[in-house]
Amino acid sequence: MNPQQLQVGLAQMDCTLGDRQANLERHQRWVEKARQAGVQLLVFPELSLTGYFLKDLVPEIAITLEGPQMKEILGLSKDLDLVVSAVIEEPDHRYFNASLYLSNGELAHLHRKVYLPTYGMFDEQRYLAPGDRFRSFKTPFGRAGILICEDIWHLSSAYILSLEGVDLIICPSASPGRGVTTDERLGTAESYNLVCRTYAQFLTTFFLYCNRVGYEDGANFWGGSMVIAPNGDIVAQEEDADEALVTATLELGEVRRQRLANPLLRDERVELTINELRRVWHERTRKPY
């Protein structure tokens, strides 16, 4: 293994809605496929163990971090690091849309989705509790952070992770395709490409976007999973809505080189930002009504 390189894989897959066992078996097959392809870090889509439009299935399909299902899931990460996604029930019976970073059979990090879309075709806050933090974590390949789907539609999420010094942002997603025009691709595909590439380039980090395929109640998941380099270039992508293992070799030194060429992070005025945000917040909350 070259410590300067990381072989990543994105499991652009379909899920069975509300059938945890079927999805666990899917994960086993994808892990095996990725292992054979020499993948060291494999990312699954949002809610990969459950399916997305769960509605009242949320409490029925949730797992606990201490429960027996967790053991099976951890067992998937013996040979390679994984990001898998599930509904996590906390001891106080709040349910979270969560992504787990697994390494060597252990849970290395847990991110609870902060921004739960509850508009248009989405209804997450009806069923789920929002996370309350963005934290980076150490991996064998550098510092990473996880943002789940809607989290990336809030600039501050990626900005916070960036200030923690992440080399890599991982985004599991279950994005339904919509917006049909005469364009080559769906509106959602265009938007995500723009957002993910912008983050990678502005924050000079690698960006892994893993989206689902398949249909739930007529909604199509458009795939488009991509690996983006710290200069904003897409280095691998499955543009179609087909199941695919998207792989790429990341040259980890690229983060350093990009930050020397383009020292945006060095020049970032964190204290100024904090002061200005505090001022804005004070002005907003000082209003009499």
Add this chain to the structure above:
Amino acid sequence: MSEPASPTEPIFQPLAINGPLVRQILVRFLQNEVRKVGFEKVVLGLSGGVDSSLVATLAAEALGPSNVRALIMPYRGSDPKSRRDALQVAGQLGIDYLEVDISPQIDAYFSRFADADQKRRGNKMARERMSILYDQSWAWRALVLGTSNKTELLLGYGTIYGDLASAINPLGDLYKTQVWQLADVVGVPTDIVKKAPSADLWAGQTDEVELGFQYRVVDQLLYHLIDRRYTVAEVEQLGFQRAFIEDVLRRVRDNQYKRRLPVIAKLSSRTIDRDFRYPRDWGH
């Protein structure tokens, strides 16, 4: 709005679609939603119009012609051209088809209600056809495909539990003007795409005469009101007449019931569809 030269053209640009992309999404939609619930086959009513011809074409591509059965169900008052067009589409696609003349059963029923008006008879015919489709669905172990488009669904221009009834509907999010474009892309005969849309419930009926406006005009209005959430004042500024806007909005509102399950009187703490909410694809 001025009168257009052709009912199908020109296409209003915001409603122009990437036909091949939509075709792929809908073909996969049919494959996915049919097969994952344990079916291989579908049935649909083939009228010879553009909507059902398009659905038949997409279904034949998605599932293979031998897994698609078209029911051609004329009434003795139906335009003979409709039947010929339906036979042409079935033949072109190589799908299985079955003709059922609904005249005997319709006439037997209305012999007791001789004073029934055209609309009542038309609704009964639509429900007779639905009843046949669901019987074939059972006999052939096939899902019933819907063919109602977004324009019809919004305007309520369909018979509840008649042509509005189906298991899955690939066209429900496409306006009529988009149906025309897609039909053209997938190879529905041009003659069928261009002919005046008609429910063919009585001789000489056409949708646009009955509705009192043209699809290509109402689609533009609906696009702004529904998809883009323009206000009435804003669409008026675009040149739509106030009376037309109000008529369309009234139709959308008055027909909301056709797009929903029956209203259930709430008594318990978990009432179906209100606070008992599960996805349709539960477990699939």
